[in-house]
Amino acid sequence: xxxxxxxxxxxxxxxxxxxxxxxxxxxxxxxxxxxxxxxxxxxxxxxxxxxxxxxxxxxxxxxxxxxxxxxxxxxxxxxxxxxxxxxxxxxxxxxxxxxxxxxxxxxxxxxxxxxxxxxxxxxxxxxxxxxxxxxxxxxxxxxxxxxxxxxxxxxxxxxxxxxxxxxxxxxxxxxxxxxxxxxxxxxxxxxxxxxxxxxxxxxxxxxxxxxxxxxxxxxxxxxxxxxxxxxxxxxxxxxxxxxxxxxxxxxxxxxxxxxxxxxxxxxxxxx
Numbered sequence: 001x002x003x004x005x006x007x008x009x010x011x012x013x014x015x016x017x018x019x020x021x022x023x024x025x026x027x028x029x030x031x032x033x034x035x036x037x038x039x040x041x042x043x044x045x046x047x048x049x050x051x052x053x054x055x056x057x058x059x060x061x062x063x064x065x066x067x068x069x070x071x072x073x074x075x076x077x078x079x080x081x082x083x084x085x086x087x088x089x090x091x092x093x094x095x096x097x098x099x100x101x102x103x104x105x106x107x108x109x110x111x112x113x114x115x116x117x118x119x120x121x122x123x124x125x126x127x128x129x130x131x132x133x134x135x136x137x138x139x140x141x142x143x144x145x146x147x148x149x150x151x152x153x154x155x156x157x158x159x160x161x162x163x164x165x166x167x168x169x170x171x172x173x174x175x176x177x178x179x180x181x182x183x184x185x186x187x188x189x190x191x192x193x194x195x196x197x198x199x200x201x202x203x204x205x206x207x208x209x210x211x212x213x214x215x216x217x218x219x220x221x222x223x224x225x226x227x228x229x230x231x232x233x234x235x236x237x238x239x240x241x242x243x244x245x246x247x248x249x250x251x252x253x254x255x256x257x258x259x260x261x262x263x264x265x266x267x268x269x270x271x
Contacts, residue, residue: 030079040219041237
Protein backbone atom coordinates (compact mmCIF):
# COMPACT_ATOMS: atom_id res chain seq x y z
CA UNK A 1 0.00 0.00 0.00
CA UNK A 2 1.40 3.38 -0.96
CA UNK A 3 1.93 5.32 2.25
CA UNK A 4 1.24 8.69 0.61
CA UNK A 5 -2.43 7.74 0.38
CA UNK A 6 -2.73 8.39 4.12
CA UNK A 7 -2.76 11.86 5.60
CA UNK A 8 -1.26 11.63 9.06
CA UNK A 9 -1.12 14.39 11.67
CA UNK A 10 2.28 15.46 12.98
CA UNK A 11 3.54 13.73 16.13
CA UNK A 12 2.13 15.29 19.31
CA UNK A 13 4.19 17.89 21.15
CA UNK A 14 5.62 15.97 24.11
CA UNK A 15 8.13 18.50 25.34
CA UNK A 16 7.85 20.66 28.44
CA UNK A 17 9.46 24.08 28.87
CA UNK A 18 11.57 22.90 31.82
CA UNK A 19 12.07 19.12 31.99
CA UNK A 20 14.24 19.62 35.07
CA UNK A 21 11.05 20.64 36.91
CA UNK A 22 8.87 17.82 35.56
CA UNK A 23 7.60 15.32 38.16
CA UNK A 24 7.98 12.11 36.21
CA UNK A 25 10.04 11.01 33.23
CA UNK A 26 10.77 13.35 30.33
CA UNK A 27 12.26 11.83 27.17
CA UNK A 28 13.44 14.42 24.68
CA UNK A 29 14.81 13.88 21.17
CA UNK A 30 16.10 10.36 21.83
CA UNK A 31 17.64 8.61 18.83
CA UNK A 32 19.15 5.14 18.58
CA UNK A 33 20.45 3.20 15.58
CA UNK A 34 21.76 -0.34 15.35
CA UNK A 35 24.03 -0.33 12.34
CA UNK A 36 22.08 1.04 9.39
CA UNK A 37 18.69 0.58 11.12
CA UNK A 38 17.36 3.73 12.77
CA UNK A 39 15.11 2.48 15.57
CA UNK A 40 14.41 5.66 17.53
CA UNK A 41 14.52 8.94 15.64
CA UNK A 42 14.05 11.97 17.87
CA UNK A 43 11.55 10.33 20.22
CA UNK A 44 9.77 12.60 22.69
CA UNK A 45 7.59 11.26 25.52
CA UNK A 46 6.31 12.41 28.90
CA UNK A 47 5.43 9.89 31.62
CA UNK A 48 3.50 11.38 34.52
CA UNK A 49 4.08 10.32 38.09
CA UNK A 50 1.61 7.68 39.28
CA UNK A 51 0.10 6.80 35.90
CA UNK A 52 0.12 3.61 33.87
CA UNK A 53 1.36 4.50 30.41
CA UNK A 54 1.08 1.79 27.77
CA UNK A 55 3.34 2.06 24.73
CA UNK A 56 1.86 0.28 21.73
CA UNK A 57 3.18 -0.36 18.26
CA UNK A 58 4.23 -3.08 15.88
CA UNK A 59 7.03 -5.50 16.65
CA UNK A 60 10.44 -4.09 15.83
CA UNK A 61 9.42 -0.45 16.23
CA UNK A 62 11.70 0.12 19.23
CA UNK A 63 9.31 -0.15 22.19
CA UNK A 64 11.65 -2.36 24.22
CA UNK A 65 14.61 -0.24 23.15
CA UNK A 66 12.85 2.81 24.54
CA UNK A 67 12.27 1.07 27.89
CA UNK A 68 15.92 0.13 28.17
CA UNK A 69 16.99 3.71 27.54
CA UNK A 70 14.96 4.88 30.53
CA UNK A 71 17.31 3.00 32.88
CA UNK A 72 20.33 3.28 30.57
CA UNK A 73 20.61 -0.42 29.85
CA UNK A 74 21.28 1.02 26.40
CA UNK A 75 23.13 4.25 25.68
CA UNK A 76 21.33 6.67 23.39
CA UNK A 77 22.93 8.19 20.31
CA UNK A 78 21.25 11.57 20.71
CA UNK A 79 18.79 13.22 23.06
CA UNK A 80 18.26 13.53 26.81
CA UNK A 81 16.22 11.82 29.52
CA UNK A 82 15.18 13.31 32.87
CA UNK A 83 13.86 11.32 35.82
CA UNK A 84 12.14 13.52 38.41
CA UNK A 85 14.15 16.49 37.19
CA UNK A 86 17.53 14.75 37.09
CA UNK A 87 19.13 14.26 33.70
CA UNK A 88 20.45 10.70 33.53
CA UNK A 89 22.27 10.73 30.22
CA UNK A 90 25.57 11.85 31.73
CA UNK A 91 25.38 10.29 35.17
CA UNK A 92 28.39 8.48 36.57
CA UNK A 93 28.08 4.81 37.46
CA UNK A 94 27.52 5.20 41.22
CA UNK A 95 24.71 7.74 40.89
CA UNK A 96 23.16 5.78 38.02
CA UNK A 97 23.08 2.64 40.18
CA UNK A 98 21.35 4.59 42.95
CA UNK A 99 18.76 5.89 40.51
CA UNK A 100 18.10 2.42 39.12
CA UNK A 101 16.97 1.33 42.58
CA UNK A 102 13.83 3.38 41.93
CA UNK A 103 12.98 0.98 39.09
CA UNK A 104 11.69 -2.56 38.78
CA UNK A 105 11.95 -4.23 35.38
CA UNK A 106 9.87 -7.17 34.16
CA UNK A 107 11.64 -8.58 31.11
CA UNK A 108 9.89 -10.32 28.24
CA UNK A 109 10.93 -13.82 29.21
CA UNK A 110 10.99 -13.10 32.98
CA UNK A 111 14.82 -13.54 32.77
CA UNK A 112 15.08 -15.81 35.78
CA UNK A 113 18.42 -17.48 36.48
CA UNK A 114 17.96 -21.21 35.84
CA UNK A 115 20.46 -22.35 38.50
CA UNK A 116 18.89 -20.28 41.29
CA UNK A 117 15.75 -21.01 43.24
CA UNK A 118 12.76 -18.70 42.87
CA UNK A 119 13.50 -17.20 46.28
CA UNK A 120 17.11 -16.53 45.30
CA UNK A 121 15.99 -14.97 42.02
CA UNK A 122 13.49 -12.67 43.71
CA UNK A 123 15.86 -11.69 46.51
CA UNK A 124 18.96 -11.21 44.37
CA UNK A 125 18.94 -7.38 44.38
CA UNK A 126 18.34 -7.32 48.13
CA UNK A 127 21.22 -9.73 48.70
CA UNK A 128 23.56 -7.53 46.68
CA UNK A 129 22.45 -4.04 47.65
CA UNK A 130 20.44 -3.93 50.89
CA UNK A 131 22.68 -5.22 53.65
CA UNK A 132 19.83 -7.38 54.95
CA UNK A 133 20.52 -10.77 56.50
CA UNK A 134 19.82 -13.95 54.57
CA UNK A 135 16.69 -14.59 56.65
CA UNK A 136 15.44 -11.04 56.06
CA UNK A 137 16.00 -11.35 52.31
CA UNK A 138 14.10 -14.63 52.25
CA UNK A 139 11.21 -13.15 54.24
CA UNK A 140 10.94 -10.19 51.87
CA UNK A 141 11.16 -12.45 48.80
CA UNK A 142 8.35 -14.65 50.14
CA UNK A 143 6.28 -11.55 50.91
CA UNK A 144 6.62 -10.36 47.31
CA UNK A 145 5.83 -13.82 45.96
CA UNK A 146 2.66 -13.83 48.03
CA UNK A 147 1.71 -10.41 46.62
CA UNK A 148 1.72 -11.89 43.10
CA UNK A 149 -0.12 -15.04 44.10
CA UNK A 150 2.87 -17.37 44.33
CA UNK A 151 3.21 -19.23 47.59
CA UNK A 152 5.17 -22.36 48.46
CA UNK A 153 7.31 -22.11 45.32
CA UNK A 154 10.27 -20.27 46.83
CA UNK A 155 12.55 -23.32 46.83
CA UNK A 156 11.64 -24.51 43.34
CA UNK A 157 13.80 -23.89 40.27
CA UNK A 158 12.38 -21.86 37.37
CA UNK A 159 12.13 -25.03 35.27
CA UNK A 160 9.40 -26.28 37.63
CA UNK A 161 7.16 -23.27 36.93
CA UNK A 162 4.73 -22.62 34.11
CA UNK A 163 5.13 -19.62 31.83
CA UNK A 164 2.59 -17.60 33.77
CA UNK A 165 4.20 -18.47 37.09
CA UNK A 166 7.59 -17.39 35.77
CA UNK A 167 6.11 -14.04 34.76
CA UNK A 168 4.70 -13.61 38.24
CA UNK A 169 8.03 -14.57 39.80
CA UNK A 170 9.69 -11.99 37.56
CA UNK A 171 7.16 -9.45 38.77
CA UNK A 172 7.90 -10.34 42.39
CA UNK A 173 11.57 -9.67 41.70
CA UNK A 174 10.65 -6.35 40.06
CA UNK A 175 8.91 -5.11 43.24
CA UNK A 176 11.26 -6.52 45.87
CA UNK A 177 13.20 -3.24 46.21
CA UNK A 178 9.94 -1.26 46.60
CA UNK A 179 10.40 0.67 43.35
CA UNK A 180 8.68 3.90 42.40
CA UNK A 181 8.57 2.84 38.75
CA UNK A 182 7.96 -0.53 37.13
CA UNK A 183 8.86 -1.17 33.50
CA UNK A 184 6.97 -4.04 31.86
CA UNK A 185 8.32 -5.43 28.60
CA UNK A 186 5.55 -7.46 26.90
CA UNK A 187 4.17 -8.83 30.19
CA UNK A 188 1.53 -11.06 28.52
CA UNK A 189 3.50 -12.37 25.54
CA UNK A 190 3.25 -16.14 25.18
CA UNK A 191 0.51 -16.52 27.78
CA UNK A 192 -3.00 -17.86 27.34
CA UNK A 193 -5.86 -15.32 27.65
CA UNK A 194 -6.80 -16.29 31.20
CA UNK A 195 -3.23 -16.09 32.48
CA UNK A 196 -2.75 -12.83 30.58
CA UNK A 197 -5.77 -11.34 32.33
CA UNK A 198 -4.39 -12.44 35.69
CA UNK A 199 -1.16 -10.60 34.91
CA UNK A 200 -3.19 -7.52 33.95
CA UNK A 201 -4.98 -7.67 37.28
CA UNK A 202 -1.62 -7.84 39.05
CA UNK A 203 -0.37 -4.75 37.20
CA UNK A 204 -3.48 -2.83 38.27
CA UNK A 205 -3.22 -4.14 41.83
CA UNK A 206 0.42 -3.12 42.20
CA UNK A 207 -0.23 0.36 40.87
CA UNK A 208 -3.07 0.86 43.34
CA UNK A 209 -1.44 -0.77 46.37
CA UNK A 210 2.13 0.46 45.88
CA UNK A 211 1.42 3.74 44.10
CA UNK A 212 3.98 2.98 41.41
CA UNK A 213 4.32 4.57 38.01
CA UNK A 214 4.00 1.85 35.37
CA UNK A 215 5.35 1.92 31.82
CA UNK A 216 4.07 -1.07 29.85
CA UNK A 217 5.23 -2.08 26.37
CA UNK A 218 2.77 -4.32 24.55
CA UNK A 219 0.96 -5.06 21.31
CA UNK A 220 -1.77 -6.94 23.23
CA UNK A 221 -4.67 -4.52 22.84
CA UNK A 222 -7.13 -6.18 25.28
CA UNK A 223 -4.41 -5.86 27.94
CA UNK A 224 -3.62 -2.29 26.93
CA UNK A 225 -7.23 -1.20 27.15
CA UNK A 226 -7.64 -2.80 30.56
CA UNK A 227 -4.59 -1.45 32.36
CA UNK A 228 -3.81 1.91 30.73
CA UNK A 229 -4.43 5.40 32.02
CA UNK A 230 -2.88 6.69 28.80
CA UNK A 231 -1.45 5.14 25.65
CA UNK A 232 1.34 6.23 23.36
CA UNK A 233 1.92 4.80 19.89
CA UNK A 234 5.50 4.38 18.70
CA UNK A 235 6.08 4.08 14.95
CA UNK A 236 8.84 5.14 12.56
CA UNK A 237 11.05 6.11 15.46
CA UNK A 238 8.64 8.64 16.98
CA UNK A 239 5.64 8.81 19.28
CA UNK A 240 2.85 9.32 16.74
CA UNK A 241 -0.09 9.57 19.14
CA UNK A 242 -0.87 9.89 22.83
CA UNK A 243 -4.24 9.78 24.51
CA UNK A 244 -6.50 8.25 27.12
CA UNK A 245 -8.12 4.87 26.59
CA UNK A 246 -11.30 6.57 25.38
CA UNK A 247 -9.34 8.79 23.00
CA UNK A 248 -7.61 5.74 21.56
CA UNK A 249 -10.94 3.96 21.09
CA UNK A 250 -12.50 6.90 19.26
CA UNK A 251 -9.59 8.44 17.35
CA UNK A 252 -9.56 8.64 13.56
CA UNK A 253 -5.75 8.60 13.50
CA UNK A 254 -5.02 6.16 10.66
CA UNK A 255 -2.05 4.45 12.34
CA UNK A 256 -3.88 3.89 15.60
CA UNK A 257 -7.04 2.67 13.91
CA UNK A 258 -5.12 0.18 11.78
CA UNK A 259 -3.23 -1.14 14.80
CA UNK A 260 -6.14 -1.56 17.20
CA UNK A 261 -8.34 -3.09 14.50
CA UNK A 262 -5.58 -5.41 13.28
CA UNK A 263 -5.89 -4.48 9.62
CA UNK A 264 -3.20 -5.51 7.12
CA UNK A 265 -3.97 -2.46 4.95
CA UNK A 266 -3.00 0.93 6.22
CA UNK A 267 -0.08 3.31 6.81
CA UNK A 268 1.71 0.79 9.05
CA UNK A 269 1.88 -1.74 6.21
CA UNK A 270 1.49 -5.47 6.56
CA UNK A 271 5.16 -6.50 6.73
